[in-house]
Amino acid sequence: MNTHANGTTNTPPRAAFNIPSVHNDNKSMYPPYFDVIIAGGIGGSAADFLMHSVDTVKTRLQGQPHHRAFKYHNMVQAYRLILKEEGALRGLYAGVTPAMLGSIPGTSLYFGIYEVTKRTLTANSVPEVVAHLAAGSLGDLAASVVYVPSEVLKTRMQLQGRYNNPHFISGYNYRSTWHAAKVIVKYDGIGALFHGFKATILRDVPYSALQFACYERFKKIAQHNCVEPGQQLPLGIDMLTGSMAGGIAGAITTPLDVMKTLLQTQQGSKKGVKAANSPELLNPVPQTTKQPIVQPKHYSGIVEGLVWNYKNQGLGGLFRGIGPRVFWTSLQSAIMFVIYEQVLHLEQSLREKGEWPPNAAATNLFKS
16 A cells, blocks of 8 residues: 555654654654544545546556557556546546545554554654654554455456446456455455455555655755754645655555556466356457467466566566656655645644544544
8 A cells, every 4th residue: 555654853743744753751742543543544545536547547557468569658648548538437537436445444544553553662762763664564564454455456447447448458347346346256256355465565565664764864854954943844845755755665666566466457367268257258358360369477476477577578567657656656645644734733723622533432542
């Protein structure tokens, strides 16, 4: 998952990732867990929704069948072509329903686990870098239980596009999210909803680490050069630092993102024999007598897929879709941080007025 909490600075608190991590028992330095979870869920899911069309373009670029001529060649060309042929809702925003069903609880869970782990470790004198990296890793692992199944549904529906799509042969043809889930479980088993689980974890954990390291470094540089000691960074600088951190982390982890997409969207291989009700037969591939039938590459794992892609397609095969991925991660990261900060600030203001949280039960349950 591309939603991650960040570290700390030496400026006055304005959000959880801007609050100094010091080894003391002053819990008032941190916002309540309830506020963090709500702000994280809103910020992460809002950013995912706003950037979904770019993620669809990235999925199409990465998931094009190797055994056919590529239809999409770059981000701009793919975006225009999908919009023209399939429209915005059924083309660029295909798969948005499962994406949101996973993003809202997934990002909320991530921020909650991240904050609990970070505060517990720093309170026990664990070095900040270790605490933040461990918190990010545990947050990813916890959220992946919710996020990966939704990611499988999302990527397949993004690759498919509109129902009965005449413009792109994906091998999938689902009427809806519920229909997709039923078909996948019926013919491939419930384990298919966790295809690419290892690849997702191997992508997200280093992404989180790189994003955090870059964000912290950029934040310190900005504080040193852009504002006086004790002052808050302007909103634009916050967006820039978050954007740069997300973009760099996204670029470096692109090969793992490519394998995640391929593993989650490939169909089962049973010695060349397809089940009578295989989803691919719902969207058959037209053949001519002059063209030999070439079977698509079936990947057995992450390492094998990385090696095969490099040997057969070079670095281009490993970094397919890097343009939209970097564009997506940089903007998604910036949007998430800004919304997250603003929601936390609003929650703090409402608390001071006695208007937040909605009920006393929530206050007692999530009180930090």
